[in-house]
Amino acid sequence: MTAPLTPLDRPNSYIGRSVPRPNAKRLLAGRGRYVTDIRLPRMLHAAFLRSPHAHARIISIDADAARALAGVHLIATGADLARICTPWTGTLDHFKGMTSEPQLPLPLDRVVWAGQAVVAVVADSRALAEDALELISVDYEELPAVVDLDEARQPGTPRANPASQSNICFRTQLDSGGVDEVFVAAAHVIEQQFSFGRHTPVTLEPRAIVADYEPDSGMLTVHHATQTPYQFQDLYSRHYNIPEARVRVIAPDIGGSFGMKLHVYHEDMAVVGLSMMLGRPVKYVADRIESFVSDIHARDHRVQARMAIDADGKILAMDVHDATAIGAFSTYPRTSVVEGNQVIRLIGAPYDFTSYRAALEVVFQNKVQTSQYRAVGHPIACAVTERMVDIAASRAGFDPLAMRDRNVIADDAYPLVSPTGYKFEALSHQACLRRLREIMDYDALRGEQAELRRRGVHRGIGIATFVEITNPSPAFYGVGGARISSQDGATISLTPTGEVRCAISVTEQGQGTEAIIGQIVADQLGLAQEHVKVITGDTEVTPHGGATWACRGAGIGGETALQAARRLKANILAIAALVLQEQAAALDIVDGQVVSAASRQPRLDVAEIARIAYFRSDTLPPGTQAQLTVSHHFAPQGYPFAFTNGIQGCSLEVDVDTGFVKLLKHYVVEDCGRIINPMLVDEQLRGGVVQGLGAALFEECRYGETGQLLNGSLADYLVPMAMEMPDIVIDHVETPTADTILGAKGCGEAGTAAASACVLNAVNDALTPFGASINTIPITPARILKALNRY
Amino acid sequence: MKARAFSYFRASTVEEALDAHAQGGDDARYIAGGQSLVPALALRLQAPRRLVDINHIDELRGVRREGEWLRIGALTRHCEMLTEPLIAEFAPLLRAAAPFVAHPAIRNRGTLGGSVALADPASEFPAVVLALEAEIEVAGPAGRRRVRAEDFFVDLFETALAPGELLVAVHVPLFNPGQRIAFDELARRRGDYALVGCGISATCADDLITDIRIAFFSVGNVPTRARRAESEIAGSRLSPDVIAAAQAALGEDLAPDDGDDVPAAMRLHLARVLLGRLLGQIGGAT
Amino acid sequence: MSSIMSDLDEADATVRVRFVVNGRKTACDVAPRDTLVDCLRTQLELTGTHAGCEMGACGACLVQLDGRAVHACLMFAVQADGARIDTIEGLSESGVIADLQAEFHRRNALQCGFCTPGMLINAHELLSNVARPSREAIRDALSGNFCRCTGYEAIVDAIAAVAEARAAKAAQGAEGASS
Structure with a gap:
């Protein structure tokens, strides 16, 4: 038939x-053409001397010996580049009251994180440039470093930038009104604290740029491993005062980006200036050690959350406080407050309740900048929400899936406006929940869990519902004054x-x-x-x-x-x-x-x-x-964003003697509207899930007390590898947006958005018999064993 | 990440290597597999003026039986631990440890001699060599000597090798049918340095353990024999009480440092868990 | 300071290295400190071999050295004198991994493609050693190859599918030979 x-x-x-x-065939044959592969005639290579201190005054720089080394063409300091490059400030108008210090390619008199580029060397080869770096000496006077997030928020604490009034970059709040009254009257109130470790994107191709300034025509060509060539055309034009039409930015094959390669990096801006100073092409490729201390980081948050539920397990209200530390500057041009802003606006998003209050506090510290990385804010909002829902379910006596079924916004309730002000066109939480129950064979999985638990095998099942922001309109950046096109x-x-x-x-x-x-x-x-x-x-x-x-x-x-x-x-x-x-x-x-x-x-x-x-x-x-x-x-019109939704589940096993977690299987049901290429959507989801799983179990930028990154290499910063990752089952619900003919919404963040929340819930589920609880990501063996009082 | 400049010499005999090293003075280094040395050079953590490449010295290759010993040439690659029949038969603990050493491509190039000479306290093979009571054969300007494994690992990345001395071979007492071995480690990801790892070689008479050697790695500055634990076991059967006593004794055997992400107490706890599991395997192998 | 400079004068003298790269006799002049990956990428313009971490932790730089997969970032080009080196370009041109490449393509077992040459070289070695590896064995073999994009499953699927196809073809060939 x-x-x-x-x-x-x-x-x-x-x-x-x-x-x-x-x-893809080209890439499979080794015929990709990445910026790291580019060689131009007369091209030189840049390397940067970096600050060993998290916070210090630059007293003097002695580069005479380096300058004299054969093969060295240029040594440039902050002052040299400041003559041709105008400063930039990572603020946007619609974040009222936010502050950030002006930035230059290289600092003039003060370093603000360990690893910040201080002096640039341009030489015939990268190896020679590194030889020259060894011959440069910089005199520093150390200043108090602001390292810890909580400490940064204390009044009277040293400041990451001494000229500023405090370490506060930005504060905002949301309040639907009447929240306290709802909490007072609620049958159950759950209160929890969460902590999220810093992550960094770790694209396999590091940041790479070849700037080629041709003095005779005044033409700048930049081969740049970036997601956003037009944004950089505008920035190079404005900050180096070159007419826009004479700036060309070419982004060839890019070895991964995930949001990391759309921010302004000091070295990249410097390389453009170095090429202008020399009138020759200059190449810079961050090596992996440099990547760890200069690529953006993300997700450094502490969240306090309260949830009120009634006796029937209905969510009534949430009240949250999110504090996030972003480094010494707000990143340009998209800022470092978007993540926190999305955290407080996405918390609770899948659920049907109207009383919501949130406060956001964004603070400076002496570490490398954080900014937008895949699924900006989503994993934090999702982990907080979903863990709270699991605890609420347990308090009210419901199975986690039943609890969600009870509380998600009904599929026929749209369009509606969330308590945080987001306008939802059409979401499909109920349909996704039903599909997840089927593809997980949820009841059988619960039965197996109970059976194994009797034999001392501790499996956990985690569920996480999510809402994802896609298709942003000018409401995202344009209204704030950024020249970022929607x-x-x-x-x-x-x-x-x-x-x-x-x-x-x-x-x-x-x-x-x-x-x-x-x-x-x-x-x-x-x-x-x-x-x-x-x-x-x-x-x-x-x-x-x-x-x-x-x-x-x-x-x-x-x-x-x-x-x-x-x-x-x-x-x-x-x-x-x-x-x-x-x-x-x-x-x-x-x-x-x-x-x-x-x-x-x-x-x-x-x-x-x-x-x-x-x-x-x-x-x-x-x-x-x-x-x-x-x-x-x-340009998108109608809804300011096309929200998507979905739900994830996972099954894992905790070795309660070692604290090791084995991921067994992961499940995703996702609704990204019209699907153009199902295979590519599934692969976006799988890749996204694994980035979330890495975050859940492995990834964390660990700092010492003096603000030094302790695990800044690919051997020490643990990214997810093939052996530890599970197979991922994927299914879809399709609710096209009516705002476009195509009806497509995004799917790139969905996997990452909820994967870590799923694992957090599953680990806690596995630890239920021990009365142990973990609200910290990543969930390391040390944290699990600590929660179990095993050492 | 580019190494500082150095000169390069490819030796074809041990004597050539020793001479070339001697000419380089304090600033010469031997390179075998290079899987740890090359990154150290790229990071400029080390900057020798001269590299003496020993990969082409025939004498350093090969595995052969010499009386009651198995002589394993220093250049024996990690991957050969998995394929060499003599190792499977006479040094199965090395074979058991090999899959845990890094990743396939590293094992294709890394050498046993290099691993032992580097003496990384988080590496598998130094601990195995210790558990096997192997002897390390070294050649130097003053001639050849054999160093017992327990005398070889001195401190963090420090061995009994004198300046200029070259590790030539590792001699392992032949495995006999009365012995049992066990090896495992707890690593966050496959191929990572372990949070703790352990290799055991036990001699049994029926289910009585007559002699046992337990060596841990990733527990301090050097691979470490757990002698108190061994003495709890030797002469006994592996009953739950004996295993518990051995686990308890690790508190005296091991003194791990606090790492920034692994507290000392946790490492000790993991060592006890691992020991319990491995002794379970040894006991269950009857 | 001056000591480094005088060292450079001596140590930066280039050395002529001869090897067989992708089946062709090749000679080039390298400084002893040039890694094999830098030599392949810059001097020989074989940019399919990638440098991801320069410390053997990502697998992007894998090449075959005398038939075995090794990290080209973990050896110096001078050390490869006299060796046979096969890179992704050579393996592609010879057709020996054409089925792997086709299956990776069909299943979209790559996104940005930066890890892909290393993945293919490792997969090729695995299937040369083990005819039908389990999924677990495939994941184990790839345990040193970092991919930030795919989540690995499609890569595992592709390798497993090629193993099955090769085994089926071998069985057919054996049948054909015996009949």
Whole structure:
């Protein structure tokens, strides 16, 4: 018996189809072209001398010996670069009252974290540049370092930046009103404290940049491993006073990004200046040791949370305080307060209650900056919420899944506004819960857990519901004054041979942006996907656009491509109509051929239309100007964000004698709206989940009392590896957004958002018989054994 | 992360290597597998002026029986511990430890001699060598000598090797059918340095343990024999009481330091858990 | 300070190294301190071998040295004098890992692609040693290869599928030979 035909069975139906990525074959053959691979004629190499102190005054710098070393071309200090680069400040207007000190590529007189770049050396090779670093001596006068988050918040404590009034960067609060009254009247009140360790993204390709300033034309070309070429075109132009049109930023293959490669880094800004000073290409690749002390960190939070529930297990209210430490500066241009802001706005988001109060305190300290990293704020909000829900369930006598079933916002309750002010168009918590119960075989898993527990084997089951922010509108950064676009642009052309070329502002870091754009264009135009070439990552080639971050590539970039393709198709059919003496509306394109819309009978090759338009325009009616290139922009309107949702589950085993955790299986049910390529979505989820699992069990930037990073190498900072990671079962619910034709929302953060919360709940579930509780991430053997009083 | 400049000499005999090292003075280093040395050079934690490459010295290769001993050449790669039949037969504890040493590609290049000479207290093989009561053969300007494993590991990354001396081979007493071995470690991730690890070699007469050697790693500055625990066991059967007494005795045998993420008390606790499990294996092997 | 400089004069003298890279006799001049990965990437322009950590903790720089997978960041190019080196480029051109590459592609067992050459070299070695490894054995073999993008499962799936396909093909061949 054959299955009934689905929309996917018509030719060129690529939306919803698992198509392998065309650009992946190159990478499999070792033919990727990453910034780290780039070599330009006369290119020099930069290295940086870094501060050994977390906080110190620079008394003097002696670089004479280094300058004299053969092969050294330039030694530059903060003062040298300050002559050509204007300072930047990592604040945004819509975060009222936030402060941050101005920053320069290299510091003038004070270092504010251990590992901060102080002096730049440019030499014939990286090895020679490092030789020169050994010959530079810097005199420092140490200043009190602010290291610990709680200490930073104490009044009278030393300040990370002595000129400022306090260590407070930003404070804000949310209050729906009447919260205290609800707590007083509640049947149960749960109160917990949570602590989240600093993480860092650890892309496998480190940060890399080649800046190439050509003095004669005043043209700056930067090959930059970044997600956001246009953002950097703007920044290099403004801070180095080069007209924007003379700045070109090219982002070729990128070896992972996850939000890390869209922030301004001091070394990257410095390299642009070094190239200008020398008039030669300068390359800088952060080595792994430098990455750990200079890439952004994230997720350093302490949260106090209270939840009120009634006697029937209904959540009534939440009251939270989030304190987060962000380093000595707020990161530019997106700031370091977005994470905390999203934490307090996402807490409780899946649940149906109206009394909510939250306070956020963002503090400075003498560590490297934190900022946006995959699933910004989500893992913290989710872990706090979901752990509180589990404790509430236990207090009220409900199974965790039943507790969630009781409390999630009903699928038919949308649209609605959350107590934190988020506008939800349509979410599907109930449908996702039902699917999760099935794919986990939840009741059987509980039965097995009980059976094994009797035999002294301690398994835990964890559940975590989540809401994810995707498709951000200008409400995200634009309103705060940042020149970060929330629109995207595409230029799409029918080539003379009838193929299609689409240059689009969204970018590729391996998630499959180019693949899905190709699918959408091919689908909409009625062409085989191999005839669509997608070009990304070059400000000289694609229209201006926001590029890839905050899960906007598919939703916004995809819609841009869809609308552009539809316009091009209309133009093609207009010419076809003239050639065929037919109404355009009566024609369609299928598999590269113009067909009769009604009969699907082929009438004319699209390639023939291209041939006529480009080479025999004389045969078209007078006055006809074929428009076979279309440029089109799309900015999200309607809802400020497209929220998605889902639920995750996990099963794990705790060795209560060693504190080791073995992850057995992980489950995800996710709703990202219209799915363009199911395989790529699943792989986004899997990769995201594993980043969350790493966070849950392994990853933490540990600091000593003097502010030194203690585990800043890939041998000491534990990233998740193949042996410890589980297989991940994935299912979907599809609730397309009605804000776009495509209906797609993002999926890149979903995996990371809830994975660590799941593990936190599962470990606590496993420890139930011992009355032990853990609210700290990462959940290390030391913390588990401590909770169990084993040593 | 680029090494400071050095000169390079590839030796083809032990004598050549010793000479080349001597010419380099204090600033020469031998390189075998290089799996620990190269990162140390890249990080400029070490900056010798001369590297003497011993990878091409035939005498340092190969595993062979010499009377009651198995001679394992210093250049024997970690991966060979898993494939060499003589090691499986006569030094099974080395084979048992090998899968825990780093990752496959590291094992393809890393050498037994390099691991023992480096004496990383978190490494598997130094502890195994200790548990086996092996002897380390070294060559130096003054000639050859054999050092007992218990005399070899002196302090943190410090061994009985005098400046310029080269580790030539490790001699292991042949395993006999009356012996039982056990090896395990607790590492956060596969191939990581262990929070604690242990290798045991026991001689049994039926279920009576006549002699037992227990060596821990990742518990201090050097791989460490747990002699008090051994004495609790020797001459006894592995009853729960004996195992508990041995576990308790570790408090005197081991004095781990506080790490920034692993407190000393936790390490001791883990050592006790691990010992209990391994003794369970030894006892269960009858 | 001056001591370093005088050392550099002596120690930075380049050495001529000859090896067989991807089946071709190759010679190049290297400083003793140049690692094999830097030599391959810069001098020989074989940029498919990546440097991810320069300390053997990520697996991005794996190449085959005399047929065994090794970290090209953990040896100096001079040490490879006389050796046979095969990189991702050579293994691709010879076709020996074409089935692995195709399966990785089909299952999207890569995202950014930076870890991929190292993964393939390790997978190739595993399947050369063990015909049908368990999923656990595959994960163990990859335990030193860091991938930040995929979560590993698709990579494990792809390797397992190739192992099955090769085993099936071998069985067919054996059947064909015996009949």
